[in-house]
Amino acid sequence: MDAPLITAAPPAPAAREDDRIILVDDLKMAYGERVIAEDISFSVGRGEVFVIMGGSGSGKSTLLRHLIGLQQPAAGRVRYVDAQGEQDFWAADEDERTLIKRRFGVLFQSGALWSSLTLAENVALPLEEFTGLAPAEIAEVVNFKLALVGLAGFGDYYPSEISGGMKKRAGLARAMALDPDILFFDEPSAGLDPLSSQRLDELILQLRDSLGASIVMVTHELASIFAVADQAIFLDADSKRLAAWGPPRELLEGGPEQVRRFLARGNG
Amino acid sequence: MTDSSARCEVVTTDATHRLVIAGDWQLHGQIPDAQACIGRLPEGQPASLVTEGLGEWDSSLPAFLLRLQRESEARGIALDASALPERLARLFALAVAVPPTTQACAGEERRLFAQVGHLALDSWHNLPRNAAFAGEIALSLMRLVRGKAQMRSRDLWLQIDLVGPRALPIVSLISFLVGTILAYMGAVQLAQFGAQIYIADLVAIGMTREIGALMTGIILAGRTGAAFAAQIGSMQAGEEVDALTTLGISPIDHLVLPRMLALVIMTPLLTLYAGFVGILAGLLVANTVFNVGIAEYWYETLSVMTFAHISVGLVKGAVYGALVAFAGCLRGIHCGRSAQSVGDAATSAVVTGILLITIFASVLTVIFQKLGI
Numbered sequence: 115m116d117a118p119l120i121t122a123a124p125p126a127p128a129a130r131e132d133d134r135i136i137l138v139d140d141l142k143m144a145y146g147e148r149v150i151a152e153d154i155s156f157s158v159g160r161g162e163v164f165v166i167m168g169g170s171g172s173g174k175s176t177l178l179r180h181l182i183g184l185q186q187p188a189a190g191r192v193r194y195v196d197a198q199g200e201q202d203f204w205a206a207d208e209d210e211r212t213l214i215k216r217r218f219g220v221l222f223q224s225g226a227l228w229s230s231l232t233l234a235e236n237v238a239l240p241l242e243e244f245t246g247l248a249p250a251e252i253a254e255v256v257n258f259k260l261a262l263v264g265l266a267g268f269g270d271y272y273p274s275e276i277s278g279g280m281k282k283r284a285g286l287a288r289a290m291a292l293d294p295d296i297l298f299f300d301e302p303s304a305g306l307d308p309l310s311s312q313r314l315d316e317l318i319l320q321l322r323d324s325l326g327a328s329i330v331m332v333t334h335e336l337a338s339i340f341a342v343a344d345q346a347i348f349l350d351a352d353s354k355r356l357a358a359w360g361p362p363r364e365l366l367e368g369g370p371e372q373v374r375r376f377l378a379r380g381n382g
Numbered sequence: 383m384t385d386s387s388a389r390c391e392v393v394t395t396d397a398t399h400r401l402v403i404a405g406d407w408q409l410h411g412q413i414p415d416a417q418a419c420i421g422r423l424p425e426g427q428p429a430s431l432v433t434e435g436l437g438e439w440d441s442s443l444p445a446f447l448l449r450l451q452r453e454s455e456a457r458g459i460a461l462d463a464s465a466l467p468e469r470l471a472r473l474f475a476l477a478v479a480v481p482p483t484t485q486a487c488a489g490e491e492r493r494l495f496a497q498v499g500h501l502a503l504d505s506w507h508n509l510p511r512n513a514a515f516a517g518e519i520a521l522s523l524m525r526l527v528r529g530k531a532q533m534r535s536r537d538l539w540l541q542i543d544l545v546g547p548r549a550l551p552i553v554s555l556i557s558f559l560v561g562t563i564l565a566y567m568g569a570v571q572l573a574q575f576g577a578q579i580y581i582a583d584l585v586a587i588g589m590t591r592e593i594g595a596l597m598t599g600i601i602l603a604g605r606t607g608a609a610f611a612a613q614i615g616s617m618q619a620g621e622e623v624d625a626l627t628t629l630g631i632s633p634i635d636h637l638v639l640p641r642m643l644a645l646v647i648m649t650p651l652l653t654l655y656a657g658f659v660g661i662l663a664g665l666l667v668a669n670t671v672f673n674v675g676i677a678e679y680w681y682e683t684l685s686v687m688t689f690a691h692i693s694v695g696l697v698k699g700a701v702y703g704a705l706v707a708f709a710g711c712l713r714g715i716h717c718g719r720s721a722q723s724v725g726d727a728a729t730s731a732v733v734t735g736i737l738l739i740t741i742f743a744s745v746l747t748v749i750f751q752k753l754g755i
Contacts, residue, residue, distance in 0.1 A: 182628050215630040226621035240629050243532055288625075298628075 134195055135160045135296060135328050136181065141190035143176050150176050151354045154190070156347050158296075163322055163329045163342045165362070168349035169376065174332045175223070175300055177349065181330065182220055182298050183211060196295070216244060219289030219327075223300045225281035227273040233260065233284045234269030240291045259287040263317060279310040283317070290321065297321075299331040303338050315341045336379060348373045386437055390414045390446070392422040392429075399429035401461075407439035407446070416449035423459055430462040433470070444473040451478055515712050519642060522634045532635040541644035545606045549652060552601055557589070557656035560597055561663030564588055569672045578672040582682035585664030586657075591691045592698075594657035596743055598649060599702030603735030607710035610641050611731035614714025615724040623715070633715065642707040649703025650696040657695060690755050698746055702739050709735035 136158040143150040150173040158164045166174045179185040181192055183203060192203045194214050203214055227236050237256045241247055247255065260266055263283040273281055282302055289297055302318070303311035315338050322329050333339060339346060343362050350357035350372060358365050358373045366377040388407045393400045401419060423429050431447065447463070447470075454461045463474055525531040568584040614637055617623050626633050661683060668674035710731040717727040 184624055184627060212630040215628055218628055220625065220628040222621040222625060224621050226625040228617070228622050228625070229620070240631070242534075243629070243631055292629075 133159050136330070137191075137193040137195065137200065138181070139191045139193070141177070141180060141192065142188040143173055143180055143185075144188040149188070149354060151349055151356075152189070154349075154356050156356065156359055158328055158330055159345070160328055161322070161326055162344045163318070163331065165339050165343035165346040166330065166332045166349065167334055167339055167346055167376070169334070169351050172349040172351040173354075174334070174349055178298060178300050178330070178332045182218055183215055194296075216292060217295045219292065219294035219297045221282065221285045221289045221297070221299045221302055223302075223304050225273070225278075225285035227281055227284055227288070229273050232270050232272055233265065233276070233287075236273075236284065237269075237288045237291050240288070244292060255291070259290055260284070262290070262321070263287045278305050279307075279314070282306065282314060286314075286317070286321075290325070290327075293325065295327060297327050297329045299329065299333075301333055301335075302331065303333060303335040308337070311335065311338065312341070318342055336377065339377070348376065387411065388413055388442070388446075390416075390419045390450075392419065399423055399427060401429055401431050401450070403431065403433045403443070403447075404435040406437040407443035409440055409442045411442070413442050413446055416446055417453050420450060420453040420457060420459065423454075423457075426458045428460040428462060429454070430465055432465045433467060436467070439470070443470065444477060447474050448477045511716070512712060515715065516708065518634045519638060519708070519711075522632065522639050525635065526639060531639060532631050533639045534636070537636070537640040538643055541640045542648055544609075545602065545641075545644045546648035546652065549602065549605060549648075550655070552605065553598055553652050553656050554659050556597055556601055557594065557659040558663045560593055561585060561589055561660030562667055564593065564660065565664035565667035566671070569668065573672060578668065578674050579678060579682055581664055581668045581672065581674065582679045583686045586661055586683045586687050587691055589660030589664075590657040590687065590695045592695075592743075592747070594660060595649075595653040595695050595698035595702055596739070598652045598656045598699060599706060599739040599743075600736055602645065602649060602652070602703065602706045603709070603739060604732050606645065607706040607731045607735040608728040610707065610710030611713040611717070611727040612724055614638075614711060615717030615727040618714065618717045619719045619721070619724055638707075638711040638715070641711055642704060645703035645707040646700050647703075649706070650699035653695050653699030653702075654692070657692075694750055694755055698743070701742055701746065705738040705742060706735045709738060 134157045138157065139155050140152075141154040142152040143154070144152075154177065166177055168174050176185065180187050186204055191205070193200045194203060194217065195201075196217070201210065201214060203211060206214065227233070228239070231239065234253070234256050237259050238252050241252045241255060245252075256269060257266065260269055263286050265280060265283055265287065268276065268280070268284070273284070276284065286302075299318070302314055306314065318329060318331070319342055321327065329342075331338075331342070339362050345360065346358075346362045346365060347356055348358040348365065348369070349355075352372075358369045360369065362377060365373050367374075369377070386406045388405045388411060389403070391402045391404070393402050401423075407413070431450075447466075451461055451463075451474075463471060466474060522531055526533065565581050565585050569578055569581045572578055572580050572584075614623070617637070623633050623637070626636055665676065665679050665683075668679050669676055713727040713731040713734065717723050
């Protein structure tokens with residue numbers, strides 16, 4: 115793992131570029147005239163669990179929307195690295211962006227399952243759209259993905275017929291449908307009881323280890339942060355900037371004051 | 383008997399100003415006017431807040447103190463609250479800890495002219511967005527023609543079933559009633575000249591060419607356009623549209639195209655059906671009220687009914703269907719992320735749909751007249 119970077123004003127990435135899968139440079143996020151955050155620079159390593167943390171209103175979910183192509187930055191770049199080199203997501207044309215997006219899997223805060231489709235159909239849709247697999251093969255892959263998240267046999271259920279935790283897991287199965295390089299999770303533990311939340315954390319780690327995917331996760335659940343994160347950044351709502359970047363344990367011990375206070379709540 | 387009503391008095395001793403809070407402060411009681419209290423203090427000079435004979439109090443007192451604080455700031459008076467009782471001081475400190483934001487919305491302008499102005503500006507600003515949406519649909523149709531659209535055929539069949547056969551009962555009822563009204567109103571006038579037989583011409587041409595399509599369009603705007611906006615709006619609110627986008631699936635191909643095609647296919651058929659039901663209603667009125675024979679009416683209807691009239695109705699039906707789908711899907715896709723915005727999207731879809739239908743009805747009527755069809 116790369117050397118931790120713990121600073122009040124994080125420097126440019128010191129890690130080797132060939133280990134990186136996402137590079138974010140001087141990102142500025144804004145809604146019209148209202149700036150959410152600016153000067154955001156960091157990089158995500160291959161196979162890393164990378165957590166975006168910060169208080170409410172600091173722009174965590176907005177940053178995620180910039181990374182997954184749902185919102186265009188006011189300034190700055192988001193680059194994705196693959197074997198062919200790196201691509202600036204927002205400078206790419208629509209077709210190139212669609213290809214970059216194929217490398218993503220996204221688990222939204224609400225699960226965002228398509229309510230008119232069964233769980234199996236939810237997982238099958240990306241496979242139907244982007245692979246030439248026959249229906250029987252798709253069914254096999256769907257069953258496998260559902261089994262991976264502990265939902266074997268639930269394929270015929272509709273999202274309205276399952277619990278919140280199961281929706282999250284089904285959303286995870288759909289996010290993994292195309293074997294993505296990078297998984298993005300927006301507050302996966304939100305609305306879950308502590309045990310379900312812990313099971314989801316364990317599942318995320320198992321999937322990372324078995325699939326080798328990089329994981330970018332937005333959360334303010336301290337238990338999750340300490341359980342899963344290799345690296346974390348902290349967005350500061352007051353300064354509207356990146357306040358710290360490094361492994362959570364080290365941020366807790368030597369990070370800036372507001373980050374230590376934030377993380378200490380989970381260890382106090 | 384002592385006065386227990388809420389009071390705020392200004393006491394000045396040796397050039398020191400004090401605001402004395404006294405009495406019982408209850409939300410359901412009379413509360414003094416903070417502006418008037420501050421108005422009794424000289425501008426720019428400090429004053430202290432004290433309590434004397436303070437009885438029962440609830441949120442009304444800290445709320446009054448907060449107003450007092452805001453008023454004093456505006457007049458350059460520094461208020462010292464250190465002498466307040468501890469519990470009251472804590473509440474007051476909590477309320478003034480974070481100053482009012484200057485970023486928040488300044489409050490919606492309620493004046494009529496301002497509202498009209500905002501409406502006009504919003505419409506103007508939204509014009510490029512709406513045009514872009516129309517462009518995206520056109521591109522999606524081109525992808526469909528090239529066989530590259532990400533539309534599932536079963537979604538199209540589902541939408542055809544929802545917008546067509548299931549709309550038959552309401553289309554039947556409305557068309558029958560409109561046909562009845564048309565026949566009756568026309569017959570009353572025509573009967574004065576002994577020309578009741580021409581009810582058949584009036585109803586046949588009116589229903590087939592204009593009213594069948596118009597009524598079907600309006601029914602679908604209320605029934606289907608609102609449903610489209612609510613369905614897609616709910617998906618927008620539940621991040622389902624985002625989930626499609628991040629997978630690289632075009633929401634236009636996947637959600638808008640099947641709905642658009644379903645309405646463009648089914649609205650002309652419903653228009654044809656509405657015209658037929660209207661003619662039957664006219665027949666009923668002509669026969670039972672104005673003693674026109676069934677065979678006679680039917681023969682007259684067939685004699686005036688031309689392919690051109692039917693074609694005009696079908697074209698209008700297809701256009702109105704496209705407009706209803708456009709309005710419903712547009713409002714759904716641009717819906718916000720709250721339950722309120724889903725409701726607003728549905729309402730807006732109906733209004734936009736009917737408005738567009740009315741505009742295009744006029745335009746198409748003029749075009750067909752100019753073309754001599």
